Amino acid sequence: MKIATFNINGVRARIETLTGWLSEAEPDVVVLQEIKCQDEGFPREPIADLGYNIETHGQKGFNGVAILSKLPLEDVTRGLPGDDTDEQARYIEATVVGHRALRVAGLYLPNGNPQPGPKFDYKLAWMQRLHDHARQLLATEMPVLMMGDYNVIPEARDAARPEKWLDDALFRPESRAAFRRILHQGWIEAVRLRDADGSRGPFTFWDYQAGAWQRDDGIRIDHVLLSPQAADLLIDLGIDRDERAKDKPSDHVPVWVDLDA
């Protein structure tokens, strides 16, 4: 089963980019971030026509996440637990039943800039809530995938030019430490299973500005975290880097895993 994460940066503005990739890559399950629309504005029809069930958690203008699946989605939950006053649509979770049941979480972690400030405080508080919930997910002993745009550059080798990110919320020590604290519960970063050495990259995001793509001035901020039970099922993984060179691209590219599930 092929399961992907893709920050689409506006699903209505980029519906042809999305359907083109879905047709080519043929993922079974996709978590989307930054749909930037409300549930009723989501372009369901062209995606349903490709055989996907659709569950959305949107809001007006910003943020918004969704899960697409060729298999039925069960027990869908919306919003990250831990703060009933949080109105930002950044988290969705569902069970996908193939010949094995998987729990899939799609998340859009707060950017946190500028830092320091209230947005950075919100990012760190959100990461603490994710940490608490991630522990509960591991305790289920199901195969779990916790994937999405983490807005965290884990290490210097995850940036083409780490020096320019030193004062950015994506690379601050507090953000990186919070990400590590989640990993240390026992999650496995899929990409690093196959690329564990010290070489630079691969990247998943290139800014639209200043020719970042042309200079390969990228960062790796879209991550797939696997529970041990999910990691045991891993067959293959990839980053669809070529999507960034196509017409009307998102600034992020898809990251996917293939599991024996």
Place this chain on the structure above:
DNA sequence: ATGGTAGAGATTCTA
């Protein structure tokens, strides 16, 4: 040191 781009929706914010 600055500005460079993009989407949504309102004349600015978020990234």
